[in-house]
Amino acid sequence: xxxxxxxxxxxxFGGLRALDGVDLALAEGEILGVIGPNGAGKTTLFGVIAGxxxxxxxxxQLAGRHIGGMPAHRIVRAGVVRTHQIVRPFPHLTVxxxxxxxxxxxxxxxxGPAPSRAAEVLEFVGLADRADRLPGTLTLAAxxxxxxxxALATAPRVLLLDEVIAGLAPAEAHALAALIRRIRDExxxxxxxxxxxxxxxxxxxxxxxxxxxxxxxxxGTPAEVVRDPQVLAAYLGPGGAP
Amino acid sequence: MIGRIPRGGAAGCAAxxxxxAAAPVVLDLTPYSHNLLTLAFLMIAGALAWNWMGGYVGxxxxxxxxxxxxxxxxxxxxxxxxxxPAPLAWIAGGLxxxxxxxxxxxxxxxxxxxxxxxxxxxxxxxxLIFTYWESFTxxxxxxxxxxxxxxKYQLYWxxxxxxxxxxxxSWLMRRSTLGLQLLAIKSDVEAAADVGVSxxxxxxxxxxxxxxxxxxxxxxYASYFAYIEPADLFGFDRSIGFVLMAVIGGxxxxxxxxxxxxxxxxxxxxxxxxxxxxxxxxxxxxxxxxILFEPxxxxxxxxxxxxxxxxxxxxxxxxRAA
Numbered sequence: 001x002x003x004x005x006x007x008x009x010x011x012x013f014g015g016l017r018a019l020d021g022v023d024l025a026l027a028e029g030e031i032l033g034v035i036g037p038n039g040a041g042k043t044t045l046f047g048v049i050a051g052x053x054x055x056x057x058x059x060x061q062l063a064g065r066h067i068g069g070m071p072a073h074r075i076v077r078a079g080v081v082r083t084h085q086i087v088r089p090f091p092h093l094t095v096x097x098x099x100x101x102x103x104x105x106x107x108x109x110x111x112g113p114a115p116s117r118a119a120e121v122l123e124f125v126g127l128a129d130r131a132d133r134l135p136g137t138l139t140l141a142a143x144x145x146x147x148x149x150x151a152l153a154t155a156p157r158v159l160l161l162d163e164v165i166a167g168l169a170p171a172e173a174h175a176l177a178a179l180i181r182r183i184r185d186e187x188x189x190x191x192x193x194x195x196x197x198x199x200x201x202x203x204x205x206x207x208x209x210x211x212x213x214x215x216x217x218x219x220g221t222p223a224e225v226v227r228d229p230q231v232l233a234a235y236l237g238p239g240g241a242p
Numbered sequence: 243m244i245g246r247i248p249r250g251g252a253a254g255c256a257a258x259x260x261x262x263a264a265a266p267v268v269l270d271l272t273p274y275s276h277n278l279l280t281l282a283f284l285m286i287a288g289a290l291a292w293n294w295m296g297g298y299v300g301x302x303x304x305x306x307x308x309x310x311x312x313x314x315x316x317x318x319x320x321x322x323x324x325x326x327p328a329p330l331a332w333i334a335g336g337l338x339x340x341x342x343x344x345x346x347x348x349x350x351x352x353x354x355x356x357x358x359x360x361x362x363x364x365x366x367x368x369x370l371i372f373t374y375w376e377s378f379t380x381x382x383x384x385x386x387x388x389x390x391x392x393x394k395y396q397l398y399w400x401x402x403x404x405x406x407x408x409x410x411x412s413w414l415m416r417r418s419t420l421g422l423q424l425l426a427i428k429s430d431v432e433a434a435a436d437v438g439v440s441x442x443x444x445x446x447x448x449x450x451x452x453x454x455x456x457x458x459x460x461x462x463y464a465s466y467f468a469y470i471e472p473a474d475l476f477g478f479d480r481s482i483g484f485v486l487m488a489v490i491g492g493x494x495x496x497x498x499x500x501x502x503x504x505x506x507x508x509x510x511x512x513x514x515x516x517x518x519x520x521x522x523x524x525x526x527x528x529x530x531x532x533i534l535f536e537p538x539x540x541x542x543x544x545x546x547x548x549x550x551x552x553x554x555x556x557x558x559x560x561x562r563a564a
Contacts, residue, residue: 050436076438088433090426101426104419105438114419150437 001064003028003190004049004080004158009058009068010214011041011048018044020214021058024192026158031184031191033205033222035198037234041214042194043085046160049192050082051075062158077107079157083164085194087147089135095146096122096131102153109155118153124187125149125179141172148179152187159183161193165200173197177204202226210234259406266398276398280466282507283401284459287408289487289499289506291455294412294448296485297494298421300428301350301445305361306456306484308368309339311475313457314464315378318385321465328393329400332461339457343449350445353431362478369476384471387464397466404462408455409500416496424448428494456484486525489532492541501540 002025011019019041026032034042047053049060051072060068067075081102090098099118103110110117122128125145130138135146144164151159161180165173177200183189195201201208202222210218210225212234218225225231262279265271271279288310296302317335320326326334349360372379379385415421426434427441434441464470474480487506492498506525513521536542 052432052436071440072432072435073438073440076436081438082436084433084436088430090429090433092429093422093425097422100419101422101434101439102437104423107438154438 002026003030003063004192005061006045006049007059007061009045009048009060010056011044011053012056017214019048019055022211022214022216024209024216026190026192028190029184029188030206031180031193031204033201033208034192034194034211035196035201035208035225036211036217039213040211040234042211043162044214045211046082046162046192046194049075050080050160052082073105076105076154076156079107079109079155080160081151081154081156081158082160083147083151083162085162085166087135087140087143089143089146089150091134091136094132094134095127095138095149098135098146099149099153102150106153106155109157114153117155118149121149121153124152124182141168141176144168144176145179148183152183152189156189159189159191161191161195163194163196165195165197173200180204255406255409259402262402263399266395276395278507278511280398280401281511282504283398283405284463284466285483285487285503285507286405286500287401288456288459288484289491289503290405290408290412291452291459292484293488293494293499294415294424294452295445296488297499298415298424298428299445299448300494301353301449302358302485303346303361303449304358304478304481304485305346305365305368306452307476307478307480308365309343309453309456310460310463310480311368311372311472312342313339313460314470314475315372315385315472316457317461318387318464318470319378321387321389322385328389328465332400332458332465335461335464336454336458339460340450340454342457343453344446346449346453347446350442350449361481365476365478365481369472369478372476373472379472382471382473384469384474387468387470389465389468394466394468397462401462401466404458405500409497412496412499420444486529490528490539492539493537495538495541498539498541505540 004026006022006024009019009022010017022045034045036042044053048055051070051074054069058068059066062078062080065078067078067080090101093101096115096118099121100115103114103118119128119131122131125148127142127145127149130142135143138146148164165176168176180191180193181204184191193204205222207220208222208225209216210231217230217234218228266276292303292306313335316338317331320331320334321328349357349364352360373382423439423444426439427444431441460475483506487502488499489502490505491500491502509524510521513524532539538545
């Protein structure tokens with residue numbers, strides 16, 4: 001049985017169907033890539049799964065338990081957490097305090113005092129030496145790691161990563177891709193990642209789902225997906241396929 | 243980051259409280275000073291509790307007079323009925339104030355200016371309701387309480403303990419994981435929800451605690467002045483007073499509202515008699531200056547001065563070394 005199951009999920013904004021009957025399944029220990037052109041509904045998908053947006057229709061199940069439509073803070077406690085494409089650290093809290101706030105909401109999946117669990121997460125993402133800094137004094141790459149640390153501090157079963165690699169210099173991008181793999185291998189979190197940086201998606205993902213105009217248009221291994229004529233049409237326009 | 247006290251700060255605070263506790267006996271205070279200090283202690287407690295909501299959570303309430311008035315009138319009725327000894331009547335007033343604060347739940351979905359405007363409306367509605375509810379509040383002629391002069395004298399210490407207790411609670415709240423979550427809600431309510439912080443729960447909790455303390459403050463105030471009327475306890479001036487004290491002292495800082503309350507009470511008393519119109523103008527001016535130049539109020543000014551002194555000292559010792 002899949003760990004996270006999304007069935008016929010829809011979300012409309014007025015007349016715009018940002019998500020239109022999307023089905024999706026994430027297996028335990030899997031890294032699932034989500035790609036698609038701008039406006040395909042990828043971030044809306046994360047918003048609905050994480051509880052920031054209520055779904056218009058459809059359901060979300062975590063290990064058989066219905067979580068669709070729950071408020072975000074309860075979904076975090078259930079074990080699903082998201083990061084933001086544009087990082088949103090709490091600016092007046094130190095890096096350690098940022099992670100500590102999140103560590104308070106691990107929902108019984110972790111034991112020990114929140115500050116020490118937060119410190120452990122900072123060690124894991126490589127921010128231990130910057131624990132007492134304010135996020136505003138860090139580089140973008142480091143702030144992306146703060147965003148990751150905060151999500152990891154909730155001891156998630158499912159981690160939703162919204163473009164954590166995009167916008168980074170190649171060396172940092174490689175380091176972060178390696179970190180994402182370690183999150184799956186060493187912390188046991190299953191991951192859905194939205195990413196525009198194709199080499200990263202292709203090398204990290206076990207499977208890839210392609211969204212376009214709120215619909216799932218393809219699914220398969222990275223190699224299958226890039227050859228799919230519908231995917232090429234979505235990215236390059238009809239007739240763009242060689 | 244805000245609110246680290248220097249080493250020995252706790253000892254200093256304890257010494258200040260001890261000094262104030264000894265003052266009436268040692269210094270043989272005039273009734274005027276006795277009065278002024280008691281009022282200052284009560285306003286310190288109220289301003290600190292207001293700051294939990296307005297400063298820590300960032301939800302600026304212009305309606306805290308509701309809880310102040312409810313605490314005052316509930317305790318006054320209990321004292322008048324003779325059913326409870328005064329201290330228990332005060333606690334009951336505080337509890338009812340806390341429960342009444344939970345009524346803010348639907349408003350707490352609003353944030354920022356929308357919340358503030360809603361509290362103005364509800365505050366004014368409450369003032370009118372309690373003014374016309376003559377069987378409970380005595381209407382515009384108010385209530386007189388049979389307060390024993392000894393109890394009135396002792397209220398100096400009760401008020402001091404209350405202020406000291408609320409100050410300690412402010413400090414602990416700021417340092418605790420609760421304080422971190424409140425700051426997270428204040429800076430980004432959605433990002434906070436995305437890491438598991440329920441703004442609804444913590445706002446209700448803090449508003450309830452803040453309302454209970456303000457209710458307790460109102461109860462002590464009612465007994466101390468022995469005469470209360472809805473126009474004073476539920477008045478808009480009362481609500482504005484809490485906002486001003488916290489903002490003048492330093493919004494969101496754990497101890498700033500203490501400074502703000504002292505300045506507020508002193509200015510008000512010294513100007514009210516001589517220039518009754520001037521003091522409101524002065525507050526208005528002070529508020530504009532603070533919001534424009536020093537968002538952390540007197541606390542910010544103090545921190546800035548300390549930094550300046552340190553820099554001057556450093557450059558002087560560097561000059562001497564060279």
